[in-house]
Amino acid sequence: MKHWRFKRRHISEAIVKFFMLLSFLLVAASLISILWTILSKGLPALSWEMVSQTPKGGYYLGKEGGILNAIVGSLLLAGGATLIALVISLPIALFLETYVMKTRWARYVRLTMDILWGIPSIVYGAFGFTLMLSLGMRASLLGGIIVLALLEIPIMTRAMDEVIRLVPEELSHASLALGASKLETALKVTIRQMMPGIITATLLAFGRGIGDAASVLFTAGYTDRIPTSLSSPTASLPLAIYFQLGTPYPEVQQRAYASALILTLIVLAVSLGSRLISARLSKYINK
Amino acid sequence: MTAEAHKLPLGQRLFPRRQHDRIGSKVLFVLTLIPMILLIAITVALVIKTLPLLREYSLASLLGGTEWKPLKGLFGYLPFISATLWVTILALVIAVPPSLLTAIYLSEYASKPLRSVMKPILDLLAAIPSVIYGVWGMLVIVPWVQNKVIPFANSFPNGFPLLNTDNPTGFGILSGAIVLAVMVAPFIVAVTNEVLTAVPEGIRHASLAVGATRLQTIQRVLIPSTRQGMFASVVLGFSRAMGETMAVLMVVGNVVQMPGSILDAAYPLPALIANNYGEMMSIPMYDSALMGAALILLVMVLILNIASTLILRRLMGRVRRAW
Numbered sequence: 001m002k003h004w005r006f007k008r009r010h011i012s013e014a015i016v017k018f019f020m021l022l023s024f025l026l027v028a029a030s031l032i033s034i035l036w037t038i039l040s041k042g043l044p045a046l047s048w049e050m051v052s053q054t055p056k057g058g059y060y061l062g063k064e065g066g067i068l069n070a071i072v073g074s075l076l077l078a079g080g081a082t083l084i085a086l087v088i089s090l091p092i093a094l095f096l097e098t099y100v101m102k103t104r105w106a107r108y109v110r111l112t113m114d115i116l117w118g119i120p121s122i123v124y125g126a127f128g129f130t131l132m133l134s135l136g137m138r139a140s141l142l143g144g145i146i147v148l149a150l151l152e153i154p155i156m157t158r159a160m161d162e163v164i165r166l167v168p169e170e171l172s173h174a175s176l177a178l179g180a181s182k183l184e185t186a187l188k189v190t191i192r193q194m195m196p197g198i199i200t201a202t203l204l205a206f207g208r209g210i211g212d213a214a215s216v217l218f219t220a221g222y223t224d225r226i227p228t229s230l231s232s233p234t235a236s237l238p239l240a241i242y243f244q245l246g247t248p249y250p251e252v253q254q255r256a257y258a259s260a261l262i263l264t265l266i267v268l269a270v271s272l273g274s275r276l277i278s279a280r281l282s283k284y285i286n287k
Numbered sequence: 288m289t290a291e292a293h294k295l296p297l298g299q300r301l302f303p304r305r306q307h308d309r310i311g312s313k314v315l316f317v318l319t320l321i322p323m324i325l326l327i328a329i330t331v332a333l334v335i336k337t338l339p340l341l342r343e344y345s346l347a348s349l350l351g352g353t354e355w356k357p358l359k360g361l362f363g364y365l366p367f368i369s370a371t372l373w374v375t376i377l378a379l380v381i382a383v384p385p386s387l388l389t390a391i392y393l394s395e396y397a398s399k400p401l402r403s404v405m406k407p408i409l410d411l412l413a414a415i416p417s418v419i420y421g422v423w424g425m426l427v428i429v430p431w432v433q434n435k436v437i438p439f440a441n442s443f444p445n446g447f448p449l450l451n452t453d454n455p456t457g458f459g460i461l462s463g464a465i466v467l468a469v470m471v472a473p474f475i476v477a478v479t480n481e482v483l484t485a486v487p488e489g490i491r492h493a494s495l496a497v498g499a500t501r502l503q504t505i506q507r508v509l510i511p512s513t514r515q516g517m518f519a520s521v522v523l524g525f526s527r528a529m530g531e532t533m534a535v536l537m538v539v540g541n542v543v544q545m546p547g548s549i550l551d552a553a554y555p556l557p558a559l560i561a562n563n564y565g566e567m568m569s570i571p572m573y574d575s576a577l578m579g580a581a582l583i584l585l586v587m588v589l590i591l592n593i594a595s596t597l598i599l600r601r602l603m604g605r606v607r608r609a610w
Contacts, residue, residue: 023385025403027476030469043537054594088321095315105319111596112322118523118592119329119455119585120530122557126564126581127329130336143559150325157322181308204414211416214532214557218564238418238533245422245537260422264415270416275407281497 042261045254051262055224067259070240072226074263076141077236078210081148085156086202088149090191093160098172098186099265110161113249117154122214124151129218144220151215152205154207159204163197164190196278203274207267213238237263298353311585333585338579343572349579355543357532362576362584366543371584373460373546374535378467381548383521386472390479413471421537424466429538432465433457437550452550456540461549463539467531471524480518482602483509516608526591530584532557556584 076281096106128147137143167190175185191198212234221233222243238260244256340349344362352363393405433456440450452459486509494504510517541562564577571588 009503013500017396019390020388020396023388024387024392024397027389027406027412027472028408030472031408033427034412034419034469037426038419066431080567088318091315091318092321095312095319099312099315109319109322109493111600112326113594115589116322116326118526118530118588118596120532120557120588121327122530122532122560123333123585123588126560126578127332129564130332130578138608143586147325153325154322181304183308183311184304186311207414211414211418213416213418214561217561238416241422242419242533242537245425257422260419264419265416266579267416268411273412 038257038260038264041254041257042259042264046261047258048160050255050258056225059224060242060244060252061249067235067237067255068260069224069226070235070237070259071262073141073220073235074210074237076227077144077148077216077220077234078206080141081152081209082143082156082202082206084145084149085152086198086207089153089156089160089201089205090198090231090243092157093164093194094190096161097164097167098182098190113154113157113161117158120214121151121212123198125215125217125219128215132219138231139219139221139222139233140231141227141234144216144234145230147215147219148209148212151212152209155208156201156205159201160194160197163201164194166197167193196281199281200274200278203270203277207270210270211238211263211267213242217233237266296523308556315327330585333460333582337575337582340579350482350583353545357570357573359577360572362572362579364556366545367556367559367580368583369558370460370539370546371529371555371587373453373549373553374463374467374539374555375525377460377464377549378471378528379521379525381464382468382472382475382524386475387517389472390476390483391505391509393476394480394483395501395509401520409473411479412469417470417531417534418537420466420470421532424462424534424538428462428465429457431457432459432462432550436461437536440550449548450550452548454540454542454550454552456552458538458540459550459552460539460546461552463535463555464549466538467528468532470531470534473525474559475524476518478520478599479513479517482513482520482599483600484608485516486512491553516602519595519602521600522591522595526554526595529591530557531586532561556580560584 027103044074047066049064050066050069053073054063054069055067056063056065092109096109112136128143128150132138132143171189171193172185175189176182180188180286193196216234216236220236222235222239223233224235225232227234241259241263244252247253330429340362348361350368351365352361353365354361354363355366393402397405406600436450437452437455437457441453443450490508490512491504493507495501499507535555536558539555539558541554541558543554544551546553559580560577564574
């Protein structure tokens, strides 16, 4: 009897372990499937022309041209938005850590951030669009940047708030004990210790911004030209993929796959880059 | 000391750094108001935009109506709400069991090297833009549903429950749900993994020391103590999935109807907004109705979000989160 029970629990352990391994492989396999699909479909259609030219006449019928407008547009949109988000998020994260720490106010701010973070980007897009309509703005680079920035602020603040807690308390205590004010401690001690985290958070938000389509759909518009000012409409890569995929011409759909590959490469490069930079920088940090 | 300096109040003259600190803290405090203002502004703007619609129609006729014909002035949200629920719930049915198992495997069984490989994989999955998932869905999932699942469903002479359909294209709820499942899985894995890691090692050791196997430790110790957290991570995944726009829009078919089977095409709320906003502004009430759709989506997401966040907060306090 004892022997049998001993065996049974080991068998059930093995079965459950098998299913766990299976699920694990399923998750890993789906990533490989996505990357493989994008690579195998996109690579044949990728050309220098794609990344170096704007769409010429009849581009969406299969004539020549490229998607430089969307690449530049996406970089400008996500870059501008990330800059604005950084200017707002960093002080919030510093304030939460330095001044209010564990007070009720800090809890409310964090809860709000969590809630904002969960709001779908299409809702940000719809909100941004109403706001722009009431201000008399047209779909433009500026509109897209602002809405993307709103989307990125909670992502960035939360990511920074995570790393800021890893800064050893002793360091700021030491700084305060030497007579530095809280502001000086925040700006001269905490911020340096946070550097890898700030960079990771910024790149994370940039990656989310550049890949988001629903929020720029109405606010940034779409055009075949490279934007010349903040008020000109701006193309973006996700929308370029979506629109090209929607045409009935196989040549244009091929280019959608190539565009998807470009977007994936940018996002992967940003993601890997943030890992490398933060690994490199964290060597210089007091742990 | 210059002449101007004497005009400053004594405290400021003697302690300029303290003054900077005070001003700095006020500026920073004002910045923390931004997120709250933003949250309130979004809600208020959507409500104001929806008001004209609410004045004309009763809430029951909007939420319960199945007809969506803007030109005739019919705005029933039920097909969209039910499409959103069908796609999201099916996505969770597909995603939750493997996600929870993977999270448990990673935190309880996996070797260190495997764990360190899996973390970047999850990060990458989370970083891939939704439009890429959509492209993948169109290229891989939709043909699979069309060529494998639909013939299989049609091979039952009397039909199979939830699988009856006259939609031969493969664009439908099932495709949308599979794509969504792949999108939310890394997220659920990350949150659950975080919850499990927060359980103190000592508890596991105690259970193992009295002779329990790993599995028994999981069943009797870990799952009971993290049940709430796992639930919250699933709810959080649910709210993520609900608002996902692009990926679902590309594979779900976008037909306004009350779905009767998982192979039918459907039209979820985010797709409705994305496909129509910015156009048809000349039709009366149309933009108000689309804002109403955004408001419904916001309310659904907010309820799920606040509930799960509060559970997770209470459970983990200020334990750091990885997602």
